[in-house]
Amino acid sequence: VPRTVLVIGGGPAGSGAARGAKDADTAAAVTVLAPGGAAPDDPADERQRTARESLIASGVEFRGATQIAIDLDRRIVRADGAELRFDALVITDSNPDPATALPGSDLPGVLAEVPADSTGPEPPADGAGPRAVVVGATPRGLAAAVRLAAAGVDTTLVDPEPEPLADLVDPDVLAPVLEQLAAAGVRLRPATTVTGFLGTDGRLSAVSTSAGELPAELAVVATTPSGDPVDVPGIERGPTGRIAVDDRQRTSITGVYAAGPASEPVPGALRTASHEFAQGRAAGATAAGGDRRYHAAHVPWSASAGAAVLGGAGYGETAAAALGLRYVLGRAEGISRARYYPGVQKVLVKLLAEPGTLRLIGAQLRGAGEGVTERATFLAQAVRLGLTLHDLSTMENVYSPAIGALNEPIVVAATNGLADLAAAQQT
């Protein structure tokens, strides 16, 4: 008998859970409860839109729900008055819009993403140019800031961390992106926390931060959801208060799964939208009777930030250093095709391998579009399969510079890593 799988939360983890459930059993009855129902939270969020269109085409039902209560004894969820029965429940978040957690977040002018056709906010009445504050130097935040600045908006990017994106991207990989941001006129305010939104005449007029008020007619909240799951009586929680899970996303209660912001994060593991989608997918697959594990290091991630595309898998140097992991580094800056060919783009590849075995434990990439996502997908598999720098350095090339690098940057990076190692062992 096909199971009825109920998913709470419509973010990447919720979409992943629905996808995973349908992967495992196409006949499973899958319903996603999310504020806004089938509509993406914001029409400009292409990730959500794509995922939902694809899921609806697979037979997944989306229902709008803002008030959610779980009755484990009767195995039902009460959503805005309706009672929905489930065989398996996947909790990803009850509150996918982190903006709503801050005072004033319901003001017009506070959005989760820059509308795709935006030409910026209305300028203020005082004659100043239009101003925007982007909250969170996430990949999504960087992209939003670049887009706003390009539209002529005076843009400030606020981030709580002293080094933006340090968990995800190594400083040498990120540096040109930050230079591009500055060149585009975006002001970065690191180590600054947003505390609320202030209105004048019923519209946003300023963003309140730990470093004072920033006047703004538009605020884009690009932080990842903080995780405020619905109450589940008796469920085991982790050190940060989120729901404890195993690598199949099972919780302490049979038939209840958690993923994404609702679940306890693994220390040191990356958490991008790609990771949340993958984690949700494991939860949904297991919930529907399949068997899929989640390993953060096996998930490729990729993000566009202005003219650059960043990507990778597993550990970068910053993350490895934070965990005290030793590694062998292979690094190469190559090109995507012959250098005199139209459309040639620079590609930076960094490979981190375990000393001794030389098995890949992580990779970081920067390019301008061409093949970053595909290389990230491949390198995530290389981590998963335990490929070594030797394996990667002996990969064969496509001999067609018009459409591919004669020396694949991954191969060059692996070869450089081995050469550095040989030189170090000789001295």
Place this chain on the structure above:
Amino acid sequence: VPRTVLVIGGGPAGSGAARGAKDADTAAAVTVLAPGGAAPDDPADERQRTARESLIASGVEFRGATQIAIDLDRRIVRADGAELRFDALVITDSNPDPATALPGSDLPGVLAEVPADSTGPEPPADGAGPRAVVVGATPRGLAAAVRLAAAGVDTTLVDPEPEPLADLVDPDVLAPVLEQLAAAGVRLRPATTVTGFLGTDGRLSAVSTSAGELPAELAVVATTPSGDPVDVPGIERGPTGRIAVDDRQRTSITGVYAAGPASEPVPGALRTASHEFAQGRAAGATAAGGDRRYHAAHVPWSASAGAAVLGGAGYGETAAAALGLRYVLGRAEGISRARYYPGVQKVLVKLLAEPGTLRLIGAQLRGAGEGVTERATFLAQAVRLGLTLHDLSTMENVYSPAIGALNEPIVVAATNGLADLAAAQQT
């Protein structure tokens, strides 16, 4: 003591041999003997130009040589009067321009490639439009024909095979490319052999073929070299008369290696420029004291043909059928990013796996540029590593439709293959 490695032939296999020798020992003294020396055979050949620039930067010497004789006892090669000593000799070809093998191939108007800045040949004096014949429906020939037709030249593409490129590309993968060719105004003449070139007033005026004369002011010879190696006394030869080699490209004579058109082809194995480069690389690496094997199935290939980019690794359906190999097929037509996002492109993926083990034995790809080469590189590794359809169907995704497909077409193809197999086993 670093070895002196001499490479005969400046085609892809010769470039690969020089690359392989420098890979194995950066101190090796590597010289490539090729007609034209360091200059590519044709200024429009981007592959050769890129490879030679890169090799010269690594310290490889190129020497022009048209008359070559090998003295194995003294371990020297006589090239146009000079005597060059070698420790290891790699023979890839003595005659990299197949056009010179046909009568009249020295006529002005007979070229190996369309010049990059070409606006087509001069129109004839009789008032007709300019006409070109492209010899060989190879990837390079298809690209040349599309380029000429786009420049307004009346273009005929002549190929000896009844089905062009059938060894390399499956009919369903190639079909849209042939449709594009026809739509661009290129006339395809399959099952037709070129026998020579005819001149009027010292310039090309027609191409002589098995199906009669074709008037033309330009002929582009895009066939792969036929293999006419220099004479090596006492060397063992294979069934087709070319030099017999093992998988490290060693011949029956110690210190002498062969690759590319000079070496005996493995029945059923692909032979693109990518394969010749890889084969040369194994020969050069072994010649310089390293150890690199050549496996045709582990080499990715990719070729642009008009608006399409084709690629793959290992066996396609036609090649597998010709060898009597059984296979499980997984096929998917996906998109390179979210369908409403600018720049979205269709991607076709076909995966062939061994029945039972479901290990990948080959892949075919068609796209419009984005990520075909990178996917081919990855799938060649998947063949090399023996990845199964299960491995490929459980790969994680990048969740960022603006820069990558939410459902990676390789994953969808593998999943489709498994679903078809499950359905077939139930009936």
